[in-house]
Amino acid sequence: MSNKLRAAIIGSTGYGGVELIRLLLAHPNVEITSVISSSSAGAPIAEGFPHLNQIMVDALDGIDVEQMKQKADVVFLATPHGVASTLAPQLIDAGLKVVDLSGDFRLNSGEVYEQWYKHKPADPAYVEKAVYGLSEVFADEVKDAEFISNPGCFPTATLLGLIPLVKAGWADLSSIIIDSKSGVSGAGRGLSLTSHYSEINENFLAYKVNKHQHTPEIEQVLGRVAGEDVVVTFTTHLVPMTRGILSTMYVNLKEKHTEEEIIELYKQYYEGRRFVRIRPQGNWPATKHVWGSNYCDIGFSLDARTGRLTVISVIDNMVKGAAGQAIQNLNLMMGWEETTGLTFSPVYP
Structure with a gap:
């Protein structure tokens, strides 16, 4: 009998679910014992x-919770928003560890969740139990967790790019502007006009302007780090590529700092965190540099004329922005080396 951790994936026919399958198949400590889809049950x-x-x-x-109790130790929820809010509590009550990749448990306020996600919020008691799984920032909490709310893809790239600056008190919190671009896989596998080939090919568009559901998640976490409310301008764009997120962030500095000081600040903050790579001065990351990997690459440019810092952060939205980070969180939960099963290099070119 295998002594590996038994994992079930609910939502296995979406991009997030199938990426979990790809990564977990190579994980030395995990065995996939159930792949679950409410729409395609019985099909190979x-x-x-x-x-x-x-x-x-x-x-x-x-989906059968009683059956999962017999087949799994941990359940990954790669379901659309609004599904995990009812399913996760049943799994937790059944004694299973849960990593939720949807947005149902990320926001502390049910009222804010309903406003931005347009779904009925989860039971507040379970929202309180969920640990926000931004591994590089909240690892100590993740290590003691049984229930993880995996961060969104845009927030992952954005928060990793901003938190050291905010934590140090160097950022003018009223000045933060975030300009993010994503590949089409971020919209999921379902068909829509915006992901239609003839609509997105040779095109570049902004969407959900000032209305993207990841806005309150970014503000909530930045506010938690800063110890005060933070409001940002956040604009998302769709790029005709399959994978990748590039977040460009503009921040006014409270006091004068050099690029060398900023780079050193980030290196110290992320020291020992293998999946965040800080670029040297004058070197900026591209989505191709992290394609297919669990890395987040961050670069900087300080405008001496304006005193404004530009931070550029890139991730693969399907890996570091979803499945890879979920596995990174599982590693921490289980007391394993954080990089287990995730040490593969980016695919290039």
Whole structure:
């Protein structure tokens, strides 16, 4: 009998779920024992994802909490927003560890969640139990958790790029502007006009301007770090590429600092955190530099004329922005080395 941790993935026919399958298949301490889809139960996983043919031969299970108690130790929820809010409490009450990749437990306020996500909020008692799994910042809390709320993809890139500056008190918190671009996979596998090939190919567009649901998540975490309310301007754009997020952040500094001082601040903050890579002066990251990996690369440019700092942060939205970070959180929860199963290099070119 295997002594590996047994993992179930609910939402296995979406991009986040299938990325979890890809990464967990290479994890030395985890065995996938159930892949679950409410819409495709009984069908082979390779029917929808032929690249898994002869790698994953299992048929997709339906959602059955009692069955999961027998088959799994941890459950990953890669479901659309509004599903985990009812499902996660059942799994937690059944004694299972849960890592939720949706936004249902990220926001402390049910009223704010309903306003931005347009779904009924989760039970506040379970929202309180959820630990926000930004591994590089809240690792100590993650280590003691049974229930993780995985950060959103845009917030991951943005928060990792801003938190050291905010924590140090160097940022004018009223000045933060965030300009983020994402590949089309961030919209999921479902069909829509904006992800239609002839609409997005050779096109570049802003969407959900001043209305993106990740806005309150970014503000909530920055406020937690700063110890005061933070309000940001956050604009998202869709780029005709499959993977990747590039967040460009503009921040006024309270006092004069050199680029060398800023780079040193970030190196010290992320010392020992293998998945954040700080670029040297005059060197800025691109999405291709992290493609297919769990890395976040961060670079800087300080405008001496304006006193404004530009921070550029890149991640793969499917890995560091979703499945990879979920596994990183699992590693911390289980007391394993944080990088276990995630040490592969980016794919290039």
